Ligand SMILES: *[C@@H]1O[C@H](CO)[C@@H](O)[C@H](O)[C@H]1NC(C)=O
Ligand SMILES: *[C@@H]1O[C@H](CO)[C@@H](O)[C@H](O)[C@H]1NC(C)=O
């Protein structure tokens with residue numbers, strides 16, 4: 001399989017290729033928050049563990065605007081395919097800027113290329129990007145009068161950065177009773193209610209309160225609210 005850095009190296013002479021691993025992180029244009037230098041070509045090759053997918057977004061974006069972003073740009077590749085190219089200024093809501101775009105990769109790999117031409121003239125301050133990873137968990141809709149739902153991989157430890165939505169829908173008149181089995185084990189904190197991981201019950205109708213739980217004992221779970 002072609003690696004991001006290698007594929008990109010074929011497209012142009014790459015000055016810097018940075019390997020980025022981990023569940024989340026950030027990176028920015030050279031010299032950020034100061035204006036970026038001329039003639040830069042830099043790539044970030046991000047990889048999360050297999051089975052995760054990546055989300056990428058920009059908290060700052062200020063690149064020289066140009067038609068089709070041909071001069072200065074940030075380009076995002078997913079598995080070596082050209083996906084999106086951005087330029088311009090976020091603050092001015094330029095058409096080519098990412099604005100509130102959140103890029104979600106189908107796989108655990110994503111590459112970002114930054115290019116500047118010979119004429120920044122010290123005006124544009126570049127970009128800052130953040131990425132997070134998560135294990136995709138399809139929304140599960142349960143409509144049978146009884147059923148089972150669990151965290152991914154249960155009873156094995158659940159993967160980090162996972163958000164699952166299980167929706168139980170029964171005909172009107174039914175009440176829903178959730179019965180938890182052992183082991184029940186969700187990371188908790190002795191003082192702060194469920195700051196890391198939690199199970200949140202959101203009743204669709206307002207006659208019942210939202211419930212937030214974590215902890216490792218069914219009989220004494222740490223209650224969030
Ligand atoms: C990043 O580099 C690693 C090691 O060279 C490679 O295995 C991986 O496929 C690359 N990532 C992308 C997005 O191509
Ligand atoms: C990349 O492009 C090729 C050819 O267009 C396509 O077969 C492949 O599925 C694409 N990969 C992704 C991850 O979009």
Ligand SMILES: *[C@@H]1O[C@H](CO)[C@@H](O)[C@H](O)[C@H]1NC(C)=O
Pocket residue numbers: 139165166167202
């Ligand atoms: C969970 O999924 C259901 C069904 O798609 C949707 O109506 C609900 O808004 C989702 N809840 C959350 C918290 O995302």
